[in-house]
Amino acid sequence: MIKARILKSTGSWYSVLTETGEQLECRPKGKLRLKGFKLTNPVAVGDWVLIEKENDRTGLVCEILKRDNFIIRKSPRNPKNDHIIAANLDQMLLLASIKNPRTSTGFIDRLLLVAEMYHIPSVLVINKVDLHQEEKVKALLEVWQETYESIGYPVQLISAEQGTGIPKIEELATGKTSLIAGHSGVGKSTLINRLIPGLDISTREISSTHKKGMHTTTFAEMHPYKENAFIIDTPGIKELQVINIEPAEVGHYFIEFRPYMTDCKFNNCIHKNEPGCAVKEAWMNGNIAESRFENYIKILEDIEAINYWER
Numbered sequence: 001m002i003k004a005r006i007l008k009s010t011g012s013w014y015s016v017l018t019e020t021g022e023q024l025e026c027r028p029k030g031k032l033r034l035k036g037f038k039l040t041n042p043v044a045v046g047d048w049v050l051i052e053k054e055n056d057r058t059g060l061v062c063e064i065l066k067r068d069n070f071i072i073r074k075s076p077r078n079p080k081n082d083h084i085i086a087a088n089l090d091q092m093l094l095l096a097s098i099k100n101p102r103t104s105t106g107f108i109d110r111l112l113l114v115a116e117m118y119h120i121p122s123v124l125v126i127n128k129v130d131l132h133q134e135e136k137v138k139a140l141l142e143v144w145q146e147t148y149e150s151i152g153y154p155v156q157l158i159s160a161e162q163g164t165g166i167p168k169i170e171e172l173a174t175g176k177t178s179l180i181a182g183h184s185g186v187g188k189s190t191l192i193n194r195l196i197p198g199l200d201i202s203t204r205e206i207s208s209t210h211k212k213g214m215h216t217t218t219f220a221e222m223h224p225y226k227e228n229a230f231i232i233d234t235p236g237i238k239e240l241q242v243i244n245i246e247p248a249e250v251g252h253y254f255i256e257f258r259p260y261m262t263d264c265k266f267n268n269c270i271h272k273n274e275p276g277c278a279v280k281e282a283w284m285n286g287n288i289a290e291s292r293f294e295n296y297i298k299i300l301e302d303i304e305a306i307n308y309w310e311r
């Protein structure tokens with residue numbers, strides 16, 4: 001059997017790249033599943049698998065190898081099932097934009113939380129800086145930079161369209177498997193086209209009336225990038241519901257809360273209404289960003305509500 005990696009899954013067929021550099025279209029051999037998951041997609045982009053070759057073009061996927069990590073969400077189509085966005089990731093490049101469309105910090109903080117849950121390092125990449133003429137926008141950019149850099153998340157400013165800041169992204173992507181995640185229309189596919197000349201994946205004009213993207217990419221797809229590196233393009237995520245987490249765990253994944261948490265009066269403090277909460281105190285003293293604490297409370301309350309209804 002040959003070791004290969006899943007580049008793309010379109011339901012019944014998987015495009016794989018073998019260790020020897022061949023690209024094949026594969027079908028599953030029998031029922032594939034990894035224990036302990038109820039998934040809409042048993043085989044995910046980025047998975048390592050063992051295949052049997054049928055001929056020069058096709059093969060059979062026989063086995064999924066254990067994942068180092070993965071990012072999972074509720075299936076947008078079937079809420080009873082989970083959907084693995086991608087597996088075996090070295091980092092997430094969280095692509096956001098302040099203009100056309102504006103990414104909310106709530107969305108950024110949810111994605112960062114999910115990446116932390118699965119131990120995937122994140123870089124915040126702010127695209128479309130060529131559109132930043134207004135003072136208001138520039139001021140907001142500064143706030144974002146300050147907020148995320150002070151926590152420890154690197155922030156990169158780019159214009160995928162004009163090429164600004166791209167060398168830094170090339171450097172970050174070298175030798176790694178990078179997931180590009182973000183809202184529809186922030187420029188994920190444009191960035192990948194910029195990094196991999198000749199690839200030419202489709203991107204779309206933003207509708208000028210709504211200033212919102214139209215979901216141009218519909219399947220996650222992993223693109224080989226230089227030697228031993230891969231870049232995963234994903235369909236735009238609209239809303240991200242955080243799953244597989246208890247309310248008491250949320251604070252652990254807001255990494256700047258960690259130094260304060262040990263000083264909370266109660267060791268099961270969820271930093272909401274408890275007396276003697278050191279996290280809340282840090283927020284009131286300006287040591288935790290306003291937006292981060294607000295988003296924390298929103299996410300926490302969402303999770304509490306979901307857990308309540310599902311019990």
Ligand SMILES: Nc1nc2c(ncn2[C@@H]2O[C@H](COP(=O)(O)OP(=O)(O)OP(=O)(O)O)[C@@H](O)[C@H]2O)c(=O)[nH]1
Binds near residue numbers: 184188217237
């Ligand atoms: N001004 C400006 N426009 C950009 C930039 N990068 C991308 N765009 C435009 O933004 C629009 C959406 O880009 P896409 O690359 O399709 O966005 P996407 O994130 O892949 O969207 P989905 O596939 O729907 O998730 C296109 O019209 C791009 O030309 C940029 O740096 N500056």
Ligand SMILES: [Mg+2]
Binds near residue numbers: 189216233235236
């Ligand atoms: Mg796209």
Ligand SMILES: [Zn+2]
Binds near residue numbers: 264265269276278279
């Ligand atoms: Zn607390």
